Amino acid sequence: AQTVTQSQPEMSVQEAETVTLSCTYDTSESDYYLFWYKQPPSRQMILVIRQEAYKQQNATENRFSVNFQKAAKSFSLKISDSQLGDAAMYFCAYRSAFFHTGNQFYFGTGTSLTVIP
């Protein structure tokens, strides 16, 4: 079974600074998707960024970017110019690209990000 590990339970960053959240995963599959989701205190999980494993180029969405290292099975999230609204729990998630196994996400345990004014 696929596993997703987030080794940083808590992180903090000064407003306007950059922070990197770590994620590693374990899989024997060659094709898959990786995601970062944000869960603010209001609880609704919001998609931050997505990476297809077959793409070598790292995904970027405005201030959010990833460092995808397929061989190392690493998928870190970089948040630049951190804002107070970035404070939330961040979950890394894996989904298979294969039809028969791609119907569920495997989530890490999350990293709680605090943004210090």
Add this chain to the structure above:
Amino acid sequence: DTGVSQDPRHKITKRGQNVTFRCDPISEHNRLYWYRQTLGQGPEFLTYFQNEAQLEKSRLLSDRFSAERPKGSFSTLEIQRTEQGDSAMYLCASSPKGGYGYTFGSGTRLTVV
């Protein structure tokens, strides 16, 4: 349609009682998922529907749990004879056919006392 709706937001029940949660997905999404999230953990997969067909169930979904999605629209998750270990956030998500990611609802927090 503003997103995935879940009702109720909070539910407190006594051990042994039955509870039912409802999820209304985004109308054009044919796939619907239920997850359970306990404190300090990431969401864990419970079950998946494509239209009205329940195609996948986790081992976490014991005999006391049942989910339905009549007519392929809203879904209900029922827990019978609740136990304290059932206390968790129950999340619903939906996605369109061929979509990569989910849209989540705000969840139903269940507390069993």
